[in-house]
Amino acid sequence: xxxxxxxxxxxxxKENDGKVGPxxxxxxxxxxxxxxxxxxxxxxxPLVYFQEEGEVVIVASAAGAPTHPAWYHNxxxxxxxxxxxxxxxxxxxxxxxASEITGEQRDSLWDRIVERNPGFGDYAxxxxxxxxxxxxxxxxxx
Numbered sequence: 001x002x003x004x005x006x007x008x009x010x011x012x013x014k015e016n017d018g019k020v021g022p023x024x025x026x027x028x029x030x031x032x033x034x035x036x037x038x039x040x041x042x043x044x045x046p047l048v049y050f051q052e053e054g055e056v057v058i059v060a061s062a063a064g065a066p067t068h069p070a071w072y073h074n075x076x077x078x079x080x081x082x083x084x085x086x087x088x089x090x091x092x093x094x095x096x097x098a099s100e101i102t103g104e105q106r107d108s109l110w111d112r113i114v115e116r117n118p119g120f121g122d123y124a125x126x127x128x129x130x131x132x133x134x135x136x137x138x139x140x141x142x
Contacts, residue, residue, distance in 0.1 A: 006045065006046055009024065009029075009046040010031060010046050013029055013031055013046060013084070013086065014031075017086070018084070018085075019086065020046070024046075027048045028049050028051070028086060029046060029047070029049070029086045030046070030048075030049040030058065030084065030085050030138075031045070031046050031047075031083065031084040032045050032058065032071065032075075032081055032082075032098075032138075033082040033083070033084075034074040034075055034081045035074060035077075036070075037074050037076070037077035037078065043071065043074065045069075045071045047059070048117070049085065049138075050113055050117075052109060052137075055137050055138065055139055056083070056096070056137070056138040057101070057113070057135055057136065057137055057138070058098075058135070058136050059113065059120060059135055060133060060134040060136065061120060061123040062123075063123055064123035064124070064127055065126075065127075066127065066130045066131065068134065075098040075100075079097055079098045079099065080097055080141060081095070083095075083096050083138055094140055095140070095141040096139060096140055096141055097138070097139050097140075097141050098136045098137070098138055099136065099137050099139065100134055100135070101134075101135040101136065101137055106134075106135050109135055110135065113135070120133070
């Protein structure tokens with residue numbers, strides 16, 4: 001059975017100090033380890049992240065799907081997660097608190113994200129009129 005997409009990206013991340021191949025080659029990557037809102041099981045999701053004012057921001061785009069990704073609901077229910085953040089020096093594993101960014105702050109940040117990575121604008125076009133793509137700030141837990 002072929003390896004599924006996320007499993008391949010997770011494997012590459014772990015084997016190569018946070019570096020992965022296409023389609024995310026060269027992008028800053030993160031693995032979030034989150035607890036299922038219903039199941040309570042820990043799940044791992046690979047994502048592209050953005051540095052914004054010293055904090056990590058992740059995007060719940062689901063590649064432009066009409067519904068939020070499952071991890072969105074998990075972070076809303078259980079916001080304290082573990083993250084493996086790829087850095088130029090390797091992988092930084094840390095506990096973080098996820099908080100959704102909303103309103104004008106979200107809209108302004110969204111514009112900067114799309115400017116840096118236009119593919120997210122393509123995802124937003126797919127969701128137009130269906131949902132607004134959420135953003136989360138990951139702050140280091142105390």
